[in-house]
Structure formats: structure tokens, C-alpha cells
Amino acid sequence: MKKSLLMFSCCIGLLLTACNTTTNLYSWHNYEKSAYQYQKKNTDETFEKAMKEYLKVIENQNGTRKAVPPGLNAEYGYMLYKAGKKSEGINYFKQEILLYPESEVYISRIIKQLEQ
16 A cells, blocks of 8 residues: 555656746747758848847847847847948847856957957
8 A cells, every 4th residue: 555655646746747847048939940041041031031030039038037048149240240230230249248248258359350
């Protein structure tokens, strides 16, 4: 009787653990798909779609951190720079440094190169 009661309680515990949902730190929306399509085809259309999706990820964070994922501000900033919006792109690089100070050495080098 004790063994079956112990087995039953273990099974219940396992079931309750399995039903627990995990939450993501960041909301990625369709980032992977749009980034892949842009890298694969590299057309004006895929560039625009990727830009829209990156901005959606930046503006709509529903993850537990409520922050933009690491590197995304820098990636979006570079795309803005490529689109001819130099100062706006550099602002996104600076935002990356504010959110993730550990990236300052790398990102500040990129900013210096883009400002030349």
C-alpha cells in the first residue's frame, strides 16, 4: 500500500511538472523567418520585410525581461545605415550599448567606422 501511494504521488508530481509552461526571456515574433528570407534572397522586398519584422520585435516585447534581445538593436541599426539613415542607425547602436553594456567595446568600434 505504501509503495503504491508513493508511486501515485510521484506520478502526480511528474504530471504537474510536465504541465508547467515555460516563458521566454524575449519575444522574437517572426524574426527567424524574415532574417532567413533576407539572407537567402537579399532583395529590396525581403529587406523591407526584415526591417518591419525587426522593428516589430524591438517595439513589442512580451518576454519576461521586457527588453530587446541582445544584438537586435545593432542589427536593425546597421540595416538603417544601409538604407541611408545613418544617424538613426547609429542611435540604435548606442541603444544596444545602453541595454547591454558588455557590448560597448565591439559596438563602439562599429560606430567609429560608420561615422568616418
